[in-house]
Amino acid sequence: MIDVRRLQVLAEVARHGSFNRAAAELRLTPSAVSQQISALERAVGAAVVERSTRGVELTEAGRLLVATAEAVTAELARTEKELDRLAHAPTDRMTVATFTSGGQRLLPAALRRLAADRPGVEFTVLERDPEDSLPQVRSGEADLALVYHFDGPPPVRPGDRSGLIWTPLMEDPMFVVLPAGHRFAERDTLRIADLAGERWVHGCLEMGDMLDRYTALAGYEPDVACRGTDYVFAQSLVRAGVGISMIPQVALVADQGGLVAVPLTPPGPCRHVGVVTARRRRPDPLTDALLRSLRDTVAALPVSAP
Secondary structure (H helix, E strand, O other): OOOHHHHHHHHHHHHHOOHHHHHHHHOOOHHHHHHHHHHHHHHHOOOOEEEEOOEEEEOHHHHHHHHHHHHHHHHHHHHHHHHHHHHOOOOOEEEEEEOHHHHHHOHHHHHHHHHHHOOOOEEEEEEOOHHHHHHHHHHOOOOEEEEEEOOOOOOOOOOOOOOEEEEEEEEEOEEEEEEOOOOOOOOOOEOHHHHOOOEEEEOOHHHHHHHHHHHHHHOOOOEEEEEOOOHHHHHHHHHOOOOEEEEEHHHOOOOOOOEEEEEEOOOOOOEEEEEEEEOOOOOOHHHHHHHHHHHHHHHOOOOOOO
16 A cells, blocks of 8 residues: 555655755655655555656656645545534635636625625635646645636646646637727727737736737737736836737726727637636535636626636
């Protein structure tokens, strides 16, 4: 039988890429970590790590065991929550991770809907980028993550070993945000090709990378005034006349004074918003209820849901 503690030691070695750093995190000696890994390898009958000058790397067997370790850890965390619920007053608790604009425009309405049906639920909300929130769902630290991705496949694919499930919520169309009085302010739609010669303000690093690709296809290089990481900040700079910006609809500010938002027509990027949950052996009624509430919230928006 595989020892769960040894799986956890392997997961730390994988996370840190080093026996010494894993030992420091686990408050063990490097020798004790090495002994745990050797015992795990004897139990499974295969090497789980390879040592090199670059550090420690997982073998294929090691990667499979780390995925198992993450699933076991998440299941134990959920079981601890359930045991705590049984031992104390019946209070529902839920931890949700969300990206910023989703937390501003989608999550509050969904939480209000859920709270109306289930009074007394205690919510903890973590503001996280998708690459940080997925590991939290995998480990059980978060019950659900509201995430997004741009072009390409979703962050979780059917049948992978992540232990996670991706549920699409909506396509979040892109708008070109202009200062009021801009020469394109009266246009019904805009193309990337129309915007050669404009100065750009980015509200997301990924957006900047994608704009580079699409403007290259249109035959020009964008003139970037600001490479920011906040859509609200980007729109405030547009309002000040610094440049124009490309913003997902969900991230458009409520106060459009001094701004004009014109839909971007294809070909161009689109943001896809979805929910990531953990694969579970038992149903989680509260998580399922929040997912339904998010779907109802999206259905009430002036955008189409898949």
